[in-house]
Amino acid sequence: MSGVELKGVRKSYGALEVIRGVDLEIKPKEFVVFVGPSGCGKSTLLRIIAGLETISQGDVIIGDRVVNDVDPSKRGIAMVFQSYALYPHMTVRDNMGFALRFAGVPKSEIERQVREAARILELENLLDRRPKELSGGQRQRVAIGRAIVRHPEVFLFDEPLSNLDAELRVHMRIEIARLHKELQTTIIYVTHDQVEAMTLADKIVVLRDGVIEQVGTPLDLYDDPANQFVAGFIGSPKMNFLEGVVENGSLLLAHYDGQKIPLGPVSGKVPDGTRLVAGIRPEHFGPNGSARLAVTAEIVEHLGGETFVYAGNGGREILTVGMHDGRAFKPGDKFEAAFDPAKLMFFDSQGLRVS
Amino acid sequence: MTGVGFAKETGTLAAAGQYRRPARFQPLRFLKGVFVYGLLSLAAFVSIFPFYWMLVGTTNSAVDIVRGKANFGDHFWINVTNLFAQVDIPRVLFNSFFISILATVLTLVISSAAGYAFEVFRSRFRERIFAALLLMLSIPFAALMVPLFVMMAGVGLINTYTAVIAPAIANIFIIFYFRQATKAFPSELRDAARIDGLKEWQIFLRVYFPVMQSTYAAATIIVFMLNWNNYLWPLIVLQTNDMKTMVLVISSLASAYVPDYGVVMVATVITTLPTLVIFFILQRLFVQGMLGSVK
Structure with missing residues (x-):
């Protein structure tokens, strides 16, 4: 499994700088959560790692490769989106196998991989359904399954539970924690919900206005915040x-x-x-x-x-x-x-x- | 008391289930109903009567039609025979279908790709180019006709299918329509496809196109009708009888020295049918497309 390293990463849209020099090292198999208020740049940073946004300055390193100019599909990552981003015209099976089919993987192998992911996520009975015939939680599991079949070096989750109701959110949170244990992959997870961050993360990265405020384990951040912002952000109800x-x-x-x-x-x-x-x-x-x-x-x-x-x-x-x-x-x-x-x-x- | 009186008159409380209104004749309400339904009936009559008149006309002789006969006659087969004797209908229908289908397919491909690109790709000049395009909508076709004709004549395209199809395929309204529709296309789908390894043109063909089906259906109807009913430009560039379209044939039949209106009506029915058929086939998708295709 690969780690991820960001070195002096900056991102600007015209005159507006949204990521203002981020240095971060994520070790292989680590579960890292980016948290911060809306507009802090956490999703942008995730999209930069995914290759969906170009950077203005710095280096993004996945494993031992600098991937600044590498296509998203060749970075060894898979991403789960907040809105699931399932292809509505395809069945669950086709959604999960789409990337493999596109990469020229033989049909029998795709079927095997899809079945394996469906088994892990308990989706076996839903393989022939379309996304609109699924509940929110099932859709999210399909989105995760689509990521699993690609056997990525790094999983990227962009607020994956935000669209679910409170009960399902707790359930899926446990599922994701279980999945991390089972797959032993590096996971980078973006959320604005500090409870998710505290319960899932090996390491939390707190961001504000495009800069990292503090990096540490959940309890480090809780017990020993570096500043008032982190102290206020970690813990519920707030300090x-x-x-x-x-x-x-x-x-x-x-x-x-x-x-x-x-x-x-x-x-x-x-x-x-x-x-x-x-x-x-x-x-x-x-x-x-x-x-x-x-x-x-x-x-x-x-x-x-x-x-x-x-x-x-x-x-x-x-x-x-x-x-x-x-x-x-x-x-x-x-x-x-x-x-x-x-x-x-x-x-x-x-x-x-x-x- | 005023409040109660008002409620009695309008039935507000009765509707809310708090007050049971006694059944009694209300002249004002009755007159309002008569007026509204009268107006609606008139509008329905104005809309439907031309169709009825067209169908009745196919079964009557020119003399009966001019006299204003408004019921079905027995002249249908004579009118049909006369039409086929005067015009090479299979050839004309082929021309109309060939031009309309090809122009529709090309318009949808080019204009939807343009609309998609305008929405998806960011550039400093994007909005300016788009505004310039929209501005061109305000130029009447009559002003473009002569230069367009000179251009077509210059490249030897007069009296060809290309002369009719080429100016139609970059349809500014359809580009605008697709750009608006693309705003509803989730950007995360595009991101997911990029991570799955698709290039931009593959995203367009394999994700955008199937997801936006209903938008395409609505655009198909609009563009097909535009091309099928196109009159002025084909009239100018299609000069021989073997190149004429159905709309041009109706026009020439109706402007004959002594027009045979029965024959004209048969030609009109034949011309109307394809658009009706396409509309009914794509109706469900059309409505979805007009409402927005992505939920």
Whole structure:
């Protein structure tokens, strides 16, 4: 199996630069997920690796070949699209075998490969149907099957689950994870859903405005984000950010009626008067925390197993507090959100992590 | 109270199932119905009567037709025999079919490829060239006729099929139609085909063409009818009787010193049939094509 390497990759459309110098190494058999908000360039980067977009500068290396000018069909990749992109006039069998037929593979071999892929994806009974006769999940499986039969060095997935309903999305997520285990191929997967990223990836690449913000394992990114953007993007519900100014070794919060919180891990390292943003994840609130913040519940979401309370203190910041025993909470309740100061993360005015 | 009164008059509440209106005669509503149905009947009559008149005309003598006889007569076979005696119908039909079919096929190939290319390939000049093409739609054919004739005469194509077919095949409206339709063609299908190893022309033939079937069906009907009914240009460039098309024959029969309207009607029916047949064959696809072919 091949790895993928991007060296100083840039892509411009006229004066607009959408990929602004990306360096990345993806090891063979690795499952890498590109995440980022809409317009961050993650799909463009995937299309660059696929050869569907040319690059303005840099090198794309698949295996040990520079593939900048290599046709998409000869890069050893296969791609699964968000809209499935199945040929509507062909049966499932023909859709899956189309690339092989085109490459001049003998009919008997195509049939064998298609049957094998259909077995893996449990599509054997659907081979003679057309895409319009299939459900969303079945179509997505056919699209994956079409990729499998090409025996690619690298699988590229472009938001493959976005068109599916929530239940099917979870099911297909497990299928894709199982598939990666079975096929042992390099997979590059684009999504804007950070839950997909966290659950599937060996390595997550967080992108913003055409540059990589951070690369790391899901838990690295969760526990040790390099900046406020990554901290906010990884984790659901997202991390709370509390603006404040350092005063006498504490952070005086701007939107919580003059309340202060300890500086935790950066205690003694930041001079008074420094503007900081403190980050605390909703799930890090708990009854035993030594730091406390008095707030009033505004909206309460009971999810059964856990409860999320959206609370404030008159300011424009809303604090999301997760709790396991919050069934009694209702809007208007005043309470003290407790947390362990060691769990706090601090970011400077540029959004960079202070440690 | 005003609200209730209004509701009673228009039946709004009754329609919503909240108020059962007593059955009583409403003169205003009745008059409105009479007016609407009267207007619709008139429109239907205006549309259908010429067809009826054409069919009735095939069975009546010229004298009866001129007198305004509007029911079927017994002159049909005489009219048919006269038509075949006066005109070499098989030859004329061959000319019409040959020109129309060839022009339709070529128009669809050239214009759909152009429409596809205009939408798919990005270039700095794309929109300018396209705007220039659309601008050309505003030039009336009468203004192009003379230079076109001089050009055709210059290359010795007067009185040939090529002279009729060549100017027809790059149809700006059809290019425009295909460009619009191509906007609905999913770009991911094209990407998938590229990854599967297809070149652009193979994508066009093996993916675009089958996927856009209904667009092609609608365009086939439009282009075939345009060519089949084309009158002015063939009249100018087709000069001998053995090259004439059905539309030219109708025109010459109708403009004879003493036109035999029975014969003209038979020729008209023969001319109308092929477009009707094609329309009914492709009707389902035509409707889909006009609505947008890719779901």
